[in-house]
Amino acid sequence: xxxxxELLTMPLDVQHCINFVSSxxxxxxxxxxxxxxxATKGKAVLRLEFEAYEPMAIAExxxxxxxxxxxxxxxxxxxxxxxxxxxxxxxxxxxxVSAPHRAAAFDACRYCIDTLKETVPIWKKEIFEDGEVxxxxxx
Amino acid sequence: xxxxxELLTMPLDVQHCINFVSSxxxxxxxxxxxxxxxATKGKAVLRLEFEAYEPMAIAExxxxxxxxxxxxxxxxxxxxxxxxxxxxxxxxxxxxVSAPHRAAAFDACRYCIDTLKETVPIWKKEIFEDGEVxxxxxx
Amino acid sequence: MKISILSFGIAKDIVGQRFLDWELPExxxxxxxxxxxxxxxxxxxxxxxxxxxxNSEYAEEGVFLSENDEVALIPPVSGG
Amino acid sequence: MKISILSFGIAKDIVGQRFLDWELPExxxxxxxxxxxxxxxxxxxxxxxxxxxxNSEYAEEGVFLSENDEVALIPPVSGG
Numbered sequence: 398x399x400x401x402x403e404l405l406t407m408p409l410d411v412q413h414c415i416n417f418v419s420s421x422x423x424x425x426x427x428x429x430x431x432x433x434x435x436a437t438k439g440k441a442v443l444r445l446e447f448e449a450y451e452p453m454a455i456a457e458x459x460x461x462x463x464x465x466x467x468x469x470x471x472x473x474x475x476x477x478x479x480x481x482x483x484x485x486x487x488x489x490x491x492x493x494v495s496a497p498h499r500a501a502a503f504d505a506c507r508y509c510i511d512t513l514k515e516t517v518p519i520w521k522k523e524i525f526e527d528g529e530v531x532x533x534x535x536x
Numbered sequence: 537x538x539x540x541x542e543l544l545t546m547p548l549d550v551q552h553c554i555n556f557v558s559s560x561x562x563x564x565x566x567x568x569x570x571x572x573x574x575a576t577k578g579k580a581v582l583r584l585e586f587e588a589y590e591p592m593a594i595a596e597x598x599x600x601x602x603x604x605x606x607x608x609x610x611x612x613x614x615x616x617x618x619x620x621x622x623x624x625x626x627x628x629x630x631x632x633v634s635a636p637h638r639a640a641a642f643d644a645c646r647y648c649i650d651t652l653k654e655t656v657p658i659w660k661k662e663i664f665e666d667g668e669v670x671x672x673x674x675x
Numbered sequence: 676m677k678i679s680i681l682s683f684g685i686a687k688d689i690v691g692q693r694f695l696d697w698e699l700p701e702x703x704x705x706x707x708x709x710x711x712x713x714x715x716x717x718x719x720x721x722x723x724x725x726x727x728x729x730n731s732e733y734a735e736e737g738v739f740l741s742e743n744d745e746v747a748l749i750p751p752v753s754g755g
Numbered sequence: 756m757k758i759s760i761l762s763f764g765i766a767k768d769i770v771g772q773r774f775l776d777w778e779l780p781e782x783x784x785x786x787x788x789x790x791x792x793x794x795x796x797x798x799x800x801x802x803x804x805x806x807x808x809x810n811s812e813y814a815e816e817g818v819f820l821s822e823n824d825e826v827a828l829i830p831p832v833s834g835g
């Protein structure tokens with residue numbers, strides 16, 4: 398079982414994640430890339446800032462990858478998340494999963510991003526022309 | 537609606553597909569890469585050969601991308617398939633889909649590969665040490 | 676009338692060549708072509724399936740053929 | 756006993772600093788810490804949620820705290 402977890406301040410490297418999960422016995426790789434959108438609810442976003450509780454974020458990301466491998470029988474997962482200031486279009490997260498068959502790769506990749514968004518202590522602040530907002534903080 | 541369909545004899549370029557579907561208003565990109573496995577039913581595969589009925593394969597791939605955009609509201613899809621001789625580990629197919637929200641990107645990408653495997657006139661021959669077999673030809 | 680037959684994958688191995696000209700009576704449909712091909716190449720009936728595409732579109736058995744149509748023999752596809 | 760409080764995201768804006776030392780009576784549980792923090796920083800109760808993590812693990816309200824535990828205030832996460 399091969400897992401690579403990274404929390405990085407520099408741009409994420411999709412090809413590195415794909416290479417990490419590639420192997421001669423895998424038949425399918427699914428990759429999810431979460432990118433910074435230029436608008437939220439119709440309002441222009443200038444840039445984002447991500448803040449993480451780093452040791453816990455890394456531990457939670459590793460748990461998710463381990464759970465995914467266990468649930469779906471996948472063997473290799475790379476899970477990289479960016480922190481700091483991100484411009485529009487940049488990747489905030491890259492998840493690559495390989496599996497002998499494609500259904501497991503899709504299911505595991507989706508499980509990773511869905512669970513990451515619920516449990517990993519990382520916070521996104523959207524910066525607008527006229528202010529800034531921590532996403533999802535208030536009801 | 538932006539669609540790029542390619543049937544190529546040279547190695548597929550994943551980053552090109554990602555760049556093609558990237559845009560400032562997309563929040564998620566899902567990429568599927570189908571690679572050549574080193575074994576089928578426990579038997580070592582030396583290499584693969586893909587043959588296509590080219591004009592129809594391209595037309596069917598375009599139909600699939602259009603249907604995916606219609607069904608899931610995605611806007612950008614790149615669908616590249618390789619033909620000719622492929623070595624173990626090489627990519628036979630790359631599908632990249634972007635969407636404002638990730639669920640649509642996952643669903644559309646999966647729809648594309650599932651449907652491609654049912655309808656697109658491309659054939660795979662597995663070459664073993666002691667012979668070769670057209671995949672799925674016989675019951 | 677003359678129909679152009681294109682064969683792929685294992686169908687090409689069975690037919691022995693990629694391109695084949697085929698004679699059919701006027702008014703023949705896809706089912707008639709299938710019957711005459713299978714009579715000539717019985718191994719086609721051993722395949723999991725053979726779909727026929729007329730001028731690059733999958734065609735039902737009842738579709739009528741016309742002079743110079745291009746019909747492809749499509750054994751089970753296995754791309755991806 | 757002394758607990759080290761770490762605050763993130765909007766919780767840091769409310770508390771005003773990343774690191775904070777907090778005094779609690781011996782035998783206090785997560786729920787007691789939550790109550791005393793909310794008393795001091797009422798804006799915390801306006802958030803969608805605040806989970807507490809003890810030494811980098813999410814903790815239920817009944818978990819007992821120990822001297823020098825590190826407790827993180829975790830407002831709704833929004834990574835990915």
